Each structure stands twice: as C-alpha cells, then as structure tokens.
Amino acid sequence: xxxxxxxxxxxxxxxxxxxxxxxxxxxxxxxxxxxxxxxxxxxxxxxxxxxxxxxxxxxxxxxxxxxxxxxxxxxxxxxxxxxxxxxxxxxxxxxxxxxxxxxxxxxxxxxxxxxxxxxxxxxxxxxxxxxxxxxxxxxxxxxxxxxxxxxxxxxxxxxxxxxxxxxxxxxxxxxxxxxxxxxxxxxxxxxxxxxxxxxxxxxx
Amino acid sequence: xxxxxxxxxxxxxxxxxxxxxxxxxxxxxxxxxxxxxxxxxxxxxxxxxxxxxxxxxxxxxxxxxxxxxxxxxxxxxxxxxxxxxxxxxxxxxxxxxxxxxxxxxxxxxxxxxxxxx
Numbered sequence: 363x364x365x366x367x368x369x370x371x372x373x374x375x376x377x378x379x380x381x382x383x384x385x386x387x388x389x390x391x392x393x394x395x396x397x398x399x400x401x402x403x404x405x406x407x408x409x410x411x412x413x414x415x416x417x418x419x420x421x422x423x424x425x426x427x428x429x430x431x432x433x434x435x436x437x438x439x440x441x442x443x444x445x446x447x448x449x450x451x452x453x454x455x456x457x458x459x460x461x462x463x464x465x466x467x468x469x470x471x472x473x474x475x476x477x478x479x480x481x482x483x484x485x486x487x488x489x490x491x492x493x494x495x496x497x498x499x500x501x502x503x504x505x506x507x508x509x510x511x512x513x514x515x516x517x518x519x520x521x522x523x524x525x526x527x528x529x530x531x532x533x534x535x536x537x538x539x540x541x542x543x544x545x546x547x548x549x550x551x552x553x554x555x556x557x558x559x560x561x562x563x564x565x566x
Numbered sequence: 567x568x569x570x571x572x573x574x575x576x577x578x579x580x581x582x583x584x585x586x587x588x589x590x591x592x593x594x595x596x597x598x599x600x601x602x603x604x605x606x607x608x609x610x611x612x613x614x615x616x617x618x619x620x621x622x623x624x625x626x627x628x629x630x631x632x633x634x635x636x637x638x639x640x641x642x643x644x645x646x647x648x649x650x651x652x653x654x655x656x657x658x659x660x661x662x663x664x665x666x667x668x669x670x671x672x673x674x675x676x677x678x679x680x681x682x683x
Contacts, residue, residue: 383594407600407619409593409673416677460671463644472643480675481641541643541675556637558636 377437383408387452390414394422403433410455413479420486446479447516455479461502464543472542474498480541481513484533490518491526494554500547508547511538516555575629575661576618583620583633584651588646589653590676591636592619629658636674643672 382390385405393405394415407413458474478496485493495515498511500509511534516525531549583589621632631654635645647670658666 381678407594408594409636412591412593412636412674414677457673463647464652465648468648469667470644470647470651471670472647476643476673476675480639483675483677540639541639541672543644549634 380387382410382414382452382455385411387414387418390418394418409473410457410475413455416479417482420483421447421451421492425553430557447492448519456555459502461542461544464505475500475544477502477538477544480537481511481534484530484537485515487533488526488529490521490557491529491530491557492537492557498544502544505543506545508545510547511549512552513550515549516527516554519556519558523553523556527553575624575657576620576622578658579622579631579633579649579654580618580620581648582657583635586650588637588641588654589635589650590638591674593630593634593673594619594635595621595671625682627663627667628667629661629663630669631658632669634671634673636676639675639677643675647672649675 372421382402383485385408388413390405393476393504398406398415405415456475457476460471460473461477463470481496482493485491493515494511494515497512498509500511501507502509513530513534515527517523530551534549535546538544567674580592583592619633623630623632633650635650635653637643651668651670654668654670657668658668
C-alpha cells in the first residue's frame with residue numbers, strides 16, 4: 363500500500379491544487395482572511411479543505427507572536443519553519459487510506475486524513491506545541507493490525523522537551539482511542555524545531 | 567398533499583443524517599478527480615450548491631448509498647457513524663430495500679470552539 367508520506371523521493375512539498383480539491387493553501391489562507399465570507403461551498407464541503415483550514419487557524423493563532431518577536435529581534439522570520447508547517451498541513455489534508463470501524467454488517471470507516479487531523483488537533487491541548495507532520499505506519503486497513511504514529515513537533519524554548527513530548531503522546535493516544543478502532547502500538551514524537559517566540563507567548 | 571418519490575431518497579437521507587447527534591456536516595463523496603470536476607461544475611453553475619451530498623445508486627431492487635460525514639470531537643466518531651448507519655438503513659428499509667449497501671466514511675472530526683461546553 364502506498365502512502366504519500368512514505369515516499370523517500372517526495373519532491374519538496376509543492377502546494378498543488380489537486381491536493382485540496384482544486385484549491386491551494388494560499389486560497390484557503392485568503393478565505394480565512396475574509397472571515398470565510400462569502401461562504402464558498404467548494405471549500406466548506408471539501409473535507410480536505412476543512413482539515414487544512416483547521417490547521418491554518420491554529421497556526422494563525424501564533425503568527426502575530428511570531429511577527430512581534432521577529433520585529434523585536436530585527437531578524438528574518440524563520441520561513442523554513444513556517445513552510446514546513448504549511449507543507450505538513452497540505453499533505454495531511456489528503457484523504458489517504460480508508461480505516462475501517464468494527465461493524466458486523468456495515469461498511470464504516472474513517473479516512474487517514476481525518477485521523478491525521480485528530481492527531482494534529484492534539485497540539486491545541488499542549489500550549490506552545492505545534493505539529494508539523496504526521497504519519498501513520500502499518501496496515502490501517504486491516505482491523506486489529508498494530509500501527510505506529512509518528513509526528514514532528516515544534517516546541518517553545520525553555521520548556522522540558524521530554525515533558526512536552528509526553529503530553530503530546532498522551533493527548534494523541536486519548537484522541538485515537540476515542541475516535542478510531544486502531545490498535546496503536548506506539549506514538550513517536552520527534553521535536554524538529556524549538557521556537558523562541560512561543561516562549562514569549564507562554565509568559566503572558 | 568406532497569407525494570414523495572424515489573428521487574427524494576438522497577435528500578431524505580441527508581436531512582436525517584444531519585439530525586443525528588454528533589454529526590457536524592456532510593461532505594462531497596467520490597474520487598479526487600470527480601470532486602474537482604464537481605467543484606468546476608459548481609463554478610460554472612451547472613451544479614447547485616444545495617444539491618444532496620449523499621450519493622444514492624439504485625439498480626433494480628438494490629440500492630447503494632455512499633456518504634462522507636464530519637463529526638463533532640466531543641463524541642466518538644465510531645459511535646456517531648454507527649448511529650448514522652442505523653438511521654440510513656431504517657430509511658432505506660422504509661422504501662422497501664431489504665438489503666441495502668451502505669458505505670459511510672468519517673472524513674473530518676470537528677474540534678469544538680474553545681470555551682464551548
């Protein structure tokens with residue numbers, strides 16, 4: 363089974379319109395700027411766009427702090443970090459594999475994209491943490507098969523990384539238990555970035 | 567008096583699914599290519615935004631229903647989708663379909679706004 367996250371040759375994460383049902387991440391960003399008005403049914407009725415909008419909104423909650431800290435330091439914003447987050451949002455919005463629920467006589471499932479959205483939303487319960495990429499390894503289409511979840515995260519400077527990773531791991535595990543029938547063998551959290559601007563926000 | 571025809575089945579199902587506790591929204595179904603074509607059709611005005619999102623295919627005495635749903639994070643997605651299945655099945659049985667094929671997919675879990683109960 364192929365998975366876009368598993369490809370070692372994945373080119374550098376271009377924001378192709380087909381990844382978001384014909385829209386681009388820039389269009390979704392503009393749509394958020396406009397307060398999601400006038401309502402665009404092609405966006406609102408697209409699960410991929412909704413997943414991307416969720417993540418963009420959470421990211422935007424931090425953006426003013428990023429810019430403020432950047433201006434104070436008179437340095438360039440870390441666009442590489444922002445691009446990594448945006449790339450993760452775009453990739454994770456894809457529907458991906460169909461993950462079945464246990465059911466005797468029904469075809470019920472949740473998409474891998476929805477599951478990645480659940481995992482991403484865990485960052486909201488761990489102040490300062492941001493999830494950049496999420497990957498689910500294992501045969502998720504086989505009920506009961508063990509799977510492993512991998513996330514890349516960014517955490518604020520000055521906070522104990524092991525504690526934040528454990529909080530994220532616990533939150534992700536609880537969410538997956540609530541919303542899926544997956545047999546989660548492990549959750550790996552890799553901290554890729556440490557952000558100084560988040561530290562300032564935490565102190566407010 | 568209003569007479570309901572089989573052409574109303576998608577709308578009837580959609581209305582009932584939206585009323586299930588824990589359901590936040592319905593989404594377009596189908597492949598990526600078909601969704602892009604659908605989005606283009608809406609832009610051109612060929613297809614309206616208010617058309618049912620539930621796909622119903624009748625073949626003789628059999629029927630196949632395909633729906634993509636969004637659920638609220640406060641409930642369990644599995645529990646909600648099972649409730650939706652029961653509702654859809656009851657509607658189809660009411661129309662005389664003894665063994666309908668129902669395919670339901672949770673495509674989005676909607677977080678509650680911060681501060682919401």
